Amino acid sequence: MIVALAGGVGGARLANGLAKLLAPEDLIIAVNVGDDFSHLGLSICPDIDTVTYTLAGLNDEQRGWGIRNETWSFMATLRQLGGPDWFALGDRDLAKHVLRTERLRAGESLTAITRDIARASGVAHVIIPVSDDPVRSIIQTDEGDLSFQDYFVRRRCEPLFGGIRYDGAAAATANPQLLAALANPALEAVVICPSNPILSIGPILAVPGVEESLRTARAPRIAVSPFIAGEAVKGPAAKIMRELGQSPGAGAIAEYYAGLVDVVVCDERDPAAGRVIGEVRMIAMDTLMQGPAGQQRLARECLAAAASLRR
């Protein structure tokens, strides 16, 4: 049994690699919900959707987000009608948002809805939100507090990042499937995917019980650094690190996850490669995942590293 923690695109890619290697009953992918938001009355869960689309093979690799063969009639008409067009909603994507919103409003859990959408999309593996309760990442910037999507999409991460708050996290109940898996004696590894630690993994860890369970898990815990040569493959992780006065690299990842991981998998060119920071060992690999084959390769190497740590 492997537990993966994942956020957006990078996380989804490694999660997909793991899913291609592991049977559905041997993998639980717990996904960030801090990016979730309500837009035009629709409940939108970007990270859950990215993971689901990636595992379903429906993701648009070129654009980097959303669904392949997407069409945009809705957005074109929304624009004509003077509606808000800063957040792109594809026609196919919308079906999921509308269905999910309707079921959430009827009182169903995000876990159940996510499971049904995954199954209907042909995904057999378990994708769960870290919590069925709302967690909302609020970015503290030089222009004041911004909701996540305001910062990330509308303002394109331009405001200076000063800090983050996970609204609702303290009152949220962790997904029992995640806590059970982390406490399961059969747990073989925890893999923190190369998602943005602050934006994507932070909200997962902020839900009561998750960080503690990770701290006390018996299985090897591995985090994969999202940084390659001081930059993130995708997203604002490096920019944010620099704005926090830190150096974007595996060293910062090791410090961020101190006490929660045994190993940080870092890129071969990372200056921290081979070092030990605190109690965290840096294992160098080629962390750039090129296509599904690259995703499987890195997943295989992570699982091998975890196996080598098991007593």
Next chain:
Amino acid sequence: MIVALAGGVGGARLANGLAKLLAPEDLIIAVNVGDDFSHLGLSICPDIDTVTYTLAGLNDEQRGWGIRNETWSFMATLRQLGGPDWFALGDRDLAKHVLRTERLRAGESLTAITRDIARASGVAHVIIPVSDDPVRSIIQTDEGDLSFQDYFVRRRCEPLFGGIRYDGAAAATANPQLLAALANPALEAVVICPSNPILSIGPILAVPGVEESLRTARAPRIAVSPFIAGEAVKGPAAKIMRELGQSPGAGAIAEYYAGLVDVVVCDERDPAAGRVIGEVRMIAMDTLMQGPAGQQRLARECLAAAASLRR
């Protein structure tokens, strides 16, 4: 000043003819809301949309409903995800439903939203819902009570029509713009468009104040029969009339609107053509509206008939 009462496709066509002849300030089109319903959490107003699309020149003449150049990615994905697919929602159409739902939920009036959508669609004329309050047509059938869209779309009008109830109508407030126009000394005519009297005009008349205002209006009141040679050009009006034991034709229209209209414009081939039923005169015209030119022709003839009745 002309007031038109309209429901779906036939009503929208004559309303469009009137709009092409009259300045925006000289026409108010009051539209049925009895077909409105909530589907997948979206507030859908089929008749308002049909009238708006028709006046905007965006309607799909071929299909008979919805918007031209529509795309169907949303529906295809909804179907894949196991969502309800009995009511077709086009990608472009959806933009309007989503915007309207969001604004209704924020407490805005259907009148204001309808106005804004019409303007954004390039429609200068006034299209108003008969009421901002919900009126819901319930069809009494041999299979029990069915909500309007259940009867009309899902069951394709197959169940035997036994009667209709306009839920919410008694408590609804009539649109003050409609009542003001009907009481306006400058009112020159009321035109009841060739919509289904029971399904489309009935819910308008059921809103307190509308029927009374029509009864006491000083201007000529004209209803256009939707029947040509015993059949409706579109929709189940003839089927319903027969199931109620009546003969689909202008005579039945004259009886339905007794006391509310001075004239029924009927098709030249209608057996009632030229007769007087109760106090209602039957004036025969070619009521088949072929294309925009046909819509304008019938509108012009109706306005001329009204003018000839004015003292």
